Amino acid sequence: MEHLIAMPDATTLRSDARSGQVAEVDALIIGAGFSGLYQLLCLRDRLGLSAQVLEAGDGVGGTWYWNRYPGARCDSESHSYSYYFSDELLEEWEWSERYPEQPEIMRYLNHVADRFDLKRDIRFGTRVTSAHYDTAANRWLVGTEAGEQLTTKFLITAVGCLSTANIPDIPGLDTFAGDWYHTGQWPHDGVDFTGKRVGQIGTGSTGIQAAPVIAKTAAHLTVFQRTANYSVPARNVPLTPEFKRYLKQSYAEIRRLMHTTTNGHPFGISERLALDTTPEQRQALYEAAWETGGLQFRSTFQDLLFDKAANDTAADFLRGKIREIVKDPATAAILADIDHPFAAKRPPIDTNYFETFNRDNVSLVDVRATPIERITPKGIVTSDAEYELDIIVFATGFDAMTGPLLNIDIRGRDGLSMKDAWQAGPKSYLGLQVAGFPNLFTVTGPGSPSVLCNMPVAIEQHVEWITDCISYMNEHEVERIETTAEAADKWAEEVNTAANATLLPQVKHSWYLGANIPGKPRVFMPYAGGMLRYRDICSDVAARNYEGFVLSR
Ligand code: NAP
Numbered sequence: 001m002e003h004l005i006a007m008p009d010a011t012t013l014r015s016d017a018r019s020g021q022v023a024e025v026d027a028l029i030i031g032a033g034f035s036g037l038y039q040l041l042c043l044r045d046r047l048g049l050s051a052q053v054l055e056a057g058d059g060v061g062g063t064w065y066w067n068r069y070p071g072a073r074c075d076s077e078s079h080s081y082s083y084y085f086s087d088e089l090l091e092e093w094e095w096s097e098r099y100p101e102q103p104e105i106m107r108y109l110n111h112v113a114d115r116f117d118l119k120r121d122i123r124f125g126t127r128v129t130s131a132h133y134d135t136a137a138n139r140w141l142v143g144t145e146a147g148e149q150l151t152t153k154f155l156i157t158a159v160g161c162l163s164t165a166n167i168p169d170i171p172g173l174d175t176f177a178g179d180w181y182h183t184g185q186w187p188h189d190g191v192d193f194t195g196k197r198v199g200q201i202g203t204g205s206t207g208i209q210a211a212p213v214i215a216k217t218a219a220h221l222t223v224f225q226r227t228a229n230y231s232v233p234a235r236n237v238p239l240t241p242e243f244k245r246y247l248k249q250s251y252a253e254i255r256r257l258m259h260t261t262t263n264g265h266p267f268g269i270s271e272r273l274a275l276d277t278t279p280e281q282r283q284a285l286y287e288a289a290w291e292t293g294g295l296q297f298r299s300t301f302q303d304l305l306f307d308k309a310a311n312d313t314a315a316d317f318l319r320g321k322i323r324e325i326v327k328d329p330a331t332a333a334i335l336a337d338i339d340h341p342f343a344a345k346r347p348p349i350d351t352n353y354f355e356t357f358n359r360d361n362v363s364l365v366d367v368r369a370t371p372i373e374r375i376t377p378k379g380i381v382t383s384d385a386e387y388e389l390d391i392i393v394f395a396t397g398f399d400a401m402t403g404p405l406l407n408i409d410i411r412g413r414d415g416l417s418m419k420d421a422w423q424a425g426p427k428s429y430l431g432l433q434v435a436g437f438p439n440l441f442t443v444t445g446p447g448s449p450s451v452l453c454n455m456p457v458a459i460e461q462h463v464e465w466i467t468d469c470i471s472y473m474n475e476h477e478v479e480r481i482e483t484t485a486e487a488a489d490k491w492a493e494e495v496n497t498a499a500n501a502t503l504l505p506q507v508k509h510s511w512y513l514g515a516n517i518p519g520k521p522r523v524f525m526p527y528a529g530g531m532l533r534y535r536d537i538c539s540d541v542a543a544r545n546y547e548g549f550v551l552s553r
Helices: 010-018 034-046 087-092 102-115 205-217 241-258 279-292 295-299 308-325 329-336 455-475 485-500 531-543
Strands: 023-030 051-054 128-134 139-144 149-157 179-182 197-201 220-225 362-366 372-375 379-382 386-388 391-394 409-411 440-442 480-483 549-552
Touching (some): 023 139, 197 205, 197 379, 220 379, 279 308, 308 329
Parallel strands (some): 128 409, 149 440, 179 391, 197 220, 197 391
Antiparallel strands (some): 128 139, 139 149, 480 549
């Protein structure tokens, strides 16, 4: 390929930047998590492009690099929370538990990066602040926090869906005399809770994982709950030698299964309908699913996400479990006072979450009834009390999906900023490209299944589609690809239709809708039509020579 320049490694690029020259590569990738690592491997080793990853952290891992909070563990089962592109990698890696804990995921991703010699093309400690498209040159000019500049033909954002911390704007936080932390920006050397009075705000997947672990060492833990949440026991266990043997013999079958299920998990959703089942049968099936534990609970019936009456049966069962587990009826009532359908918000799974409220050193504050008003040097003040604290933990989630992209000053053709393009909410074609932003690809961007799917499955599909697309461009001497506004508009309708067919949009504070961030446009962001259908649509678009995109020489 004519435009292919000599391949500098990360060291060369750094010295180029120091000497004031603008370094140039074929492809720049932002982020060294699951997506960025695989995208680098594909573009560099499969297509032979010069490719670099720019990563803000000092190591690989993406969201797992930052989310080191107590109890951080993945909700996908470990054997499915893996890359499936390499049989050798599958052969040699062995997970230790049913769900991988954050340090084990970090070991895995470091292993992958080392095994495929990826780190030499990753620039750590490099936060991208701007990316401007130069129409005449057909190049992206990418700027970093340190003031360096690089140019690239292809820009691929692999910034993750949940990587911009949401720290609520509570008056007085800056006056707090103790320490405070957001779970998504956790200190690398940990936090010692021994003998401390800890306040935790937030009861999403993160808070539900963190509270039981914090409670073990804190003098006292006060959980501030705004919206009560369902949770199903994870039932984490060490993997048995038999299961490990089964995995080694079954990777091809597991891959096939994950590529044919709606959510990219290695288990299907039952064909049964909750409302066609007798109350006794339902109870027995829910009990069995409760014993199995994990995200599979929502697969008990086909209609749980589509029919409110069906969903009510699961919701009632789970509320009943809370009342069974939590001994203090007043606390149980607050925990079970859940205002949304089961799994309409991302359903957490836990290890002893509700049991934690039976401990003497744990209390619950209902901040829907008595809202947090301010933070003082001593602690948190609600409308009816002051809670004295040494440490505040914000398990308050993320500016999801669009946050990581809009934090970068991205400008496409004619200076169009991504912020302006997405003023009324994100719009993209297939979650892969935005009209007005040529040669920019967004891995698991808004409009793709992403967070509604087992993430590595969604990531591999996107990375491979982007790689094939760039390969096609090179073969056909295409210099530029850009989706059309019409294709993006049509896809936005499809994303809405898919969401509205489910109970997912019926939640007040869901981050799927951006509704957890004040002022954020309320748009359902992930594609809820299922990974299977989405994969077919993407393949079909590619087979039709990238219908919906304009390709220019
Ligand atoms: P989240 O689901 O957005 O939960 C944030 C919590 O903070 C909610 O309870 C929210 O209450 C509360 N909150 C936010 N602002 C508040 C305020 N001003 N006052 C009081 N409460 C406030 O965030 P998350 O728990 O970090 O989870 C985000 C996503 O990350 C998950 O849904 C999941 O996809 C992923 N995740 C995955 C894992 C895993 O795989 N193991 C673990 C953790 C996270 P409201 O509900 O009222 O807004």
